[in-house]
Amino acid sequence: MKAPRQSDVARLAGVSQSAVSRVVSGDIDRIPAETQERIRAAVKELGYVPNAAARNLRNKRNRLLGVHTFEAVFPHARDDFYFEFLLGIEERAEEIGYDLVLFTSTGTSDGRRRIYRDGTNRLNLADGTVLLGAATDREELARLWHDGYLFVHIGRREVAGAEIPCIIPDYVSAADRLVTSLAERGHRHFAYLHSGIEQEAYADRRAGYRNAIERLGLHDRSPGFRGEPELTEEWLVGMASGPETAVVAETIGLAEQLRIGLAARGLSIPADLSVAVLEGSGDESGQRWDCLVVPRKEIGRLAIDALVARMENPDEEPVSRLVACELVAGETVAVPPQSKE
């Protein structure tokens, strides 16, 4: 009942274990067809299957790629957060013949997931790992980097003293282009709705926004820009009476709040105010916001490719990669109202 080994096959075929190994793993330059046949027949008869652990130990290669998220995957997959990434990851892994390990064993009682648990790094079971998730633990990232472990991170992550290779949705450029296109439609006075989230992805949006505002000589009066995430009454009043004709919101949620707040004052989008969102809007059938599209599936695929590239070229400097985000038109941007011209 025990799984047959190469030596069992060898005995049956009347050759040595190394001959079997050569045939099984394709190193057959000096093995005549007839012997190969004999060995293959024996392999088949015994139902021999290579032992992954042994191969691994010997080769340092697994054809196994890890996926680590700092929270459970599937619950979130449903709200589309991880979903498209996984789709791309799975698709690409399948194409190039790798299996995927979902690191689930690393869960702690508080629902977070750790890479290092009592000193063990489960990740090194895989040849390399794609990390993702909003709740990235920077300390662990730093340690992983210092250990020389092979990984890429989806989304930009800045960690002092470590050069994390990332696949980065280009929010800087997307935000810049979004503002630019609003300016082209005549908007000069902008406000920015700040989510309060302190994370690279949001810093990038803010940078892109600021870039465009300055480059084009536009005017900005943003409560969020100065760091207050809430839509206060005062702000809404200011917005209604002030010169602003366009608002750039970081999230759909903020935009929705804004719409409600405006409606309460008898103002509507986009007639009175144009609103664009720096986030993909999904397919939900509500308001069709002018927004951007993060090519998540593509990013998943690229992450796998980056990982494999690094595996094949261990000496090369790891490098991050920007991925462009498209802007999509919705129904929430128009030319500025005449009343404010």
Add this chain to the structure above:
Amino acid sequence: MKAPRQSDVARLAGVSQSAVSRVVSGDIDRIPAETQERIRAAVKELGYVPNAAARNLRNKRNRLLGVHTFEAVFPHARDDFYFEFLLGIEERAEEIGYDLVLFTSTGTSDGRRRIYRDGTNRLNLADGTVLLGAATDREELARLWHDGYLFVHIGRREVAGAEIPCIIPDYVSAADRLVTSLAERGHRHFAYLHSGIEQEAYADRRAGYRNAIERLGLHDRSPGFRGEPELTEEWLVGMASGPETAVVAETIGLAEQLRIGLAARGLSIPADLSVAVLEGSGDESGQRWDCLVVPRKEIGRLAIDALVARMENPDEEPVSRLVACELVAGETVAVPPQSKE
């Protein structure tokens, strides 16, 4: 840059490799606290992390569980087919400290996935595997069984000469109870809408239906029951004029067709005909069918448990397990119309 091994730690701590192994893996009965301290310090200093491959080779245990589907997972996950199963699988694996391997490398050009590819069985990378999917390949299942590989299948699968351990939604009982509850509301004449799918899960539904019909002495006139899956004009006519007051449909799709066919004749559900479906209806906001609920998440969890149980008790006979499905009331069942009494 190379990862430190136990022997490196040992040298630094001034002990032998085996002492390190003992401390690292918790076999410390005869190692005094002071030595442990020294070793732990060395582990920390070098950033030692156990090599998973070597451990696996030595232990024959991986703490890796496989998930194999005969089609790509994620595309289908979205329509909820795999989703809840995966949710349960991930959840339970996390709870008991296992990682998951998604077998993606086994894809073939035709989109199907194979377990055995040029003789190699990738699955044995994991300690055991959960198999699922509509498109189960029975030959591979049989071979896997004969190879003595450890697995469980989600959903009943019958393969000649092999006793596949399955986690089975109890469609037999659910169908029986469904008919029973219809009978309790006064229905005596039934028809059954047959999907034409030849698979155990549907055979079970049919068996349960038939059981109840016979046990309760009810009347059945089912085109589907005799094997024709289509809703023909004749059948609809027969249904409208015949004595039937209740229809049991295998799928939501069939039920929808039926509703449209009836509407075209001016008949409505449930006023003229009660309809219940032997399938979960999901959350879509359309018609709220009387139907059953397959506890998918629970089944995913049970599959993991069954797998682990078999790992821990290799000698015990593998055994399949039935999981009860609840019936949920919708808006498509009523008492029989007076006109047909």
Add this chain to the structure above:
DNA sequence: CCAGAGTGCTCATACGTATGAACGTGCAGC
């Protein structure tokens, strides 16, 4: 008829870990 090259295969070893057996030391008991 010998040097040299090529062919078909095997030997031996390393990968990193876990663990039963064994070894040496110190100490208690008689």
Add this chain to the structure above:
DNA sequence: GCTGCACGTTCATACGTATGAGCACTCTGG
């Protein structure tokens, strides 16, 4: 002062594979 034992540690080995080096043999060309 010898026996026996507990303690702390190391030895030696096995897990299954891949591969460079090496061996025996055959053939070719000069």
